[in-house]
Amino acid sequence: MGILTNESCLKMKRKEFEKTIEPLKLKLGELQRTAKEKELPILIIFEGLEASGKGAVINDILLTLDPRGYKVVSHNHPLEGNSLPFKQYIENIPGKGDFHIFDRSWYDYAFTEESNLTRRCKEINKIERSLLRSGMLIIKFFLHVSKKTQKKRYIKAKKNPAQSWKVTPYAWQQNFNYKTIAGTWEDILERTNNFDCGWNVISSDSIYGAKSEIFRIIVEKIESQLNAKEVRPDDVLLPYKKPFSLDKINLEKALDKKEYKKELEKLQKKIYNLHHEIYTRRIPVIIAYEGWDAAGKGGNIKRLVGRMDPRGYDVIPIAAPSTIEKNHHYLWRFWKAIPRNGHISIFDRTWYGRVLVERIEKFATNYEWKRSYAEINDMEKQWIDDGAIVLKFWLQISKDEQLKRFKERENTPEKKWKITEEDWRNREKWKDYNSAIEDMISRTSTTTAPWHIVPANDKYYARIFVLKRFIDAIEKRLYGKK
Known part of the structure; x- marks a missing residue:
């Protein structure tokens, strides 16, 4: 595979993690306040394979932030009765100074609609381009986990009464069809890996390494956006073929x-x-x-x-x-x-x-x-x-x-x-x-x-x-x- 074989894989033990993560957490808290003052809307998207640790990563981020300034939105599939599926995502985008995290997003919907994958990816690219041009910072993470590690985590979770509910027949099906599922995700990532809104593919085989890398990227991206000079493309005025009178x-x-x-x-x-x-x-x-x-x-x-x-x-x-x-x-x-x-x-x-x-x-x-x-x-x-x-x-x-x-x-x-x-x-x-x-x-x-x-x-x-x-x-x- 292409993009998934180039994922960041940082192995780290707990002591090293705790030493590394503390300054990043302090910095992220500071940046959240600055983003609020400067009215920078921030959207962080988390996608990933089953048992890749998205929940654990998101929880660590939330513990760092001011709870009055963030919102986590967990998306599954479009709400029943709504044939315009992107509505539930658009209505949850952040406003100026807000910090929103999507636990699964329009990408998960594109994954479930594999027959319309090309169209959905084009639509997503256009939506994100519009949000970026409005001044929003979008940071996208895909958490990748090997088939072997995924299976180990299922077995471990099954033994824990507090986590056994997560190990569903669907989860096992994901492991059984690992190659096909990873291939579909790779297709999505490649179609939507845009220069101004690229994917950060993170291996979570080492969860400490994954968390450290994710915190580092978030801090780096927010700092960069806050310090960047606004660059506006010249090609925004849509031409028309026939003037109307x-x-x-x-x-x-x-x-x-x-x-x-x-x-x-x-x-x-x-x-x-x-x-x-x-x-x-x-x-x-x-x-x-x-x-x-x-x-x-x-x-x-x-x-x-x-x-x-x-x-x-x-x-x-x-x-x-x-x-x-x-x-x-x-x-x-x-x-x-x-x-x-x-x-x-x-x-x-x-x-x-x-x-x-x-x-x-x-x-x-x-x-x-x-x-x-x-x-x-x-x-x-x-x-x-x-x-x-x-x-x-x-x-x-x-x-x-x-x-x-x-x-x-x-x-x-x-x-x-x-x-x-x-x-x-x-x-x-x-x-x-x-x-x-x-x-x-x-x-x-x-x-x-x-x-x-x-x-x-x-x-x-x-x-x-x-x-x-x-x-x-x-x-x-x-x-x-x-």
């Missing part, structure tokens, strides 16, 4: 009230039945609404869910991020809200705020919003590849129509709460937002997740347009209709 949208399209009511009744009845089919077939649906202020997103969503079972969908209004959300990767709060199997999540404003309001208002740096196009495309593709339906709607109105609606809101008591000073300020930047919107659509309207541009000067037309597109997408999945 909002001026080409025909905003004159309209429906009279009688025709609208007739269509609405018919389409909502159809959606009622399709919603049940979505649940039965366990298909997650993600709907993204974006649009100009006063474009009618709220009213549009009301008509979409008008006949749906309220237990089967969530409407998620997105406002400015909270303090906790700001401390995490910008996509974190959206990953947390994606639906379970058979459920629908409707986002009233979305992750595209990164390339719209955050870009225009300079809440995100040029580097941050420019790299997000590719990251968003990667995220949506992953959702779709895992079985989700993703629908994206941009509600387009003219500048004159927006002004008309603003004034109507100001003059209508029950609507006055909808208009704010911020709406007027955003209107003054119409030209800047228009350019950002066109960039967004050009760079993120993909074959698998295209933007549906909704002519919304007429609210009736816009509502029917969205309902029809929703029905088309669901029927295409359920029945293969074009």
